[in-house]
Amino acid sequence: MTLPTAVRIRLALENAIVDGEYHPGDRIDPDRIAADYGCSRTPVREALQALETSGLLVVQPKRGxxxxxxxxxxLMHRFEVMAQQEAFCAALACRRADADDLQAIRTSLQACExxxxxxxxxAYYARNTQFHQAIYAAAHNPFLRAETLRLQAMLQPYRRRQLQARGRVQRSMAEHRAIADAIKAGDSAAASQAMTDHVLVQGERFRDLVAMLDSLSSRQAG
Incomplete structure (x- = not known):
């Protein structure tokens, strides 16, 4: 079944934003997108409206x-909410994960390694996303999973850049192991705390985040 043009454009743009082809603050050119897809502005407008609703795009009147x-x-506010949602997913996974869920978590953890x-x-960024999504699925709460995926997509451009900080991949990997071990052991308190510590931006990670935003501003100003 062929997807409607508006849906194909939305999915392609969402992937491009999440994968870092577009950076926070970059302008989207509707005419170029329409030309690329050989379509009118109508499906492009529908796609952009859907991405605005999801929080990935913002429309600035008379600017674009x-x-x-x-x-x-x-960002801090969103990371605070994200930490709580992911911690809840991890805690639920401790109680609800079945054998297939645990295998999916192990497989994604190995890919991260x-x-x-x-x-x-x-590559770690992509595997990291799969690891987190395996835990969302293991919580067996479709509404929580959908809401967490939505916020994950919104924060992905920033989480991706965080992983580029020196030593962050190795620290993230150690945190992943702690989360996976706690879920395997069924220790919801430990899993929840480990996930909160993993996601929440504080201390040196907060300073790295500020530096990252400064870098983005400088790049766009240039």
Whole structure:
């Protein structure tokens, strides 16, 4: 079944934003997208409206449509919510994960290990996403999973750049092991705390985040 053009455009743009082809603050050119897809502006407009609703894009009157660029405060607020949602997923997974769920978590953890050992932050970023999503699925709460996926997509451009900080991949990998071990042991308190510590931006990670935003501003100003 062929997807409607508006849906194909939305999915392609969402993937491009999440994968870092577009950066926070970048302008989206509707005419170029329409030309690329050989379509009118109508499906492009529908796709952009859907991405605006999801929080990935923001429309600025008389200026255009841009990839959402959050301030440090806005990011902190979203990471706080993300930490709680992911911690809840991890806690539920301790009680509800079946054998297939645990295998999916182990498989994604191993993929993370391989990417980390290769020193490939881009590959690790993709495997990291799969690891987290395996835990969302293991919580067996479709509404929580959908809401967590939505916020994950919004924060992915920032989480991706965080992984480029020196030593962050290795620290992230150690945190993943602690989360997976706690879920395997069925220790919901430990899993929840380990996930909160993993996601929440604080201390040196907060300073790295501020530096990252400064870097983005400098790149766009240039």
């Amino acid at each position: 449509t841009f990839v959402t660029k959050l301030t440090v405060t806005e 391989e990417a980390a050992q290769a020193g490939d932050s881009d």
